[in-house]
Amino acid sequence: MNIKEASQITDVPASTIRYYEKENIIPAVDRNESGVRDFDDHAIRRISFAKKMRDAGMEISTLKQYINLFDNVEDSEDEQLALLVEQKRLMEEKRDKMQEAIDHLAHKIENFDTHMLRIEDELRSMKANKKERL
Amino acid sequence: MNIKEASQITDVPASTIRYYEKENIIPAVDRNESGVRDFDDHAIRRISFAKKMRDAGMEISTLKQYINLFDNVEDSEDEQLALLVEQKRLMEEKRDKMQEAIDHLAHKIENFDTHMLRIEDELRSMKANKKERL
DNA sequence: ATAATACTTAAAGCTAACTTTAAGGCAAGA
């Protein structure tokens, strides 16, 4: 499979796939005789994993760490597990912050009428003030 | 309250507060006779709101849109409500993506032993392959 | 055979969101 197909399947731009390969976020992809990339299932899965983590806000540098750790299998398993656990914790923290913001917006939406009246009141009093000052 | 205190209370760097003011993400802050900013409750609330939305991944440009809409009260209420609803939807979408990634990591953590064995297997077969080729 | 479309690389360019720097002003304490 060439890079265009890989891009369509994973919904990651070809330029980004090349960039990910250069940055070692995905392993070096196989090439045919003329140097053209040939993506297999494994490659596709690695791209999809990278996308999923990026979409969830994991930084490139962390993703790289994670992958290097797993590529050097000699590294301590504890360290690998710890990284997984830590990243999960960070993501949960971020998810909770998002939930807070969602709740905040939901509240504003619910009280929209009241909210609008308050703003209009403020505006009226501002205009009154302006006239007084003239 | 000066910018340092405001920064401590909101946990937003002073430089960022100045930047937010310049970009109209928060309203122009009051100044004393010598031009030094004097933050009141309202200002603090606006900074905290901006922080909350930024932490949840809302872009500066969207935040600006949102605020401009509310500052020009003449703008259609429908438009304002629509923006709120749309932003809430986007955030929920993002939150769900995060949840997926969290689940993915949770799965890896749970099956860590198995996962490690598989990796070690792969490594062994790679090494075997290498020897064959010599 | 030629045109259109793919692919390749390295390097430069871009955008968002700050952050730092430089150069100076004010106010309080030793």
Add this chain to the structure above:
DNA sequence: TCTTGCCTTAAAGTTAGCTTTAAGTATTAT
């Protein structure tokens, strides 16, 4: 009075994460 530690601005610098460009090669369709 001098030093310390705030404050101010405008402008330049930084970082992440791509994206675009330029220049060339290969494959496919007509």
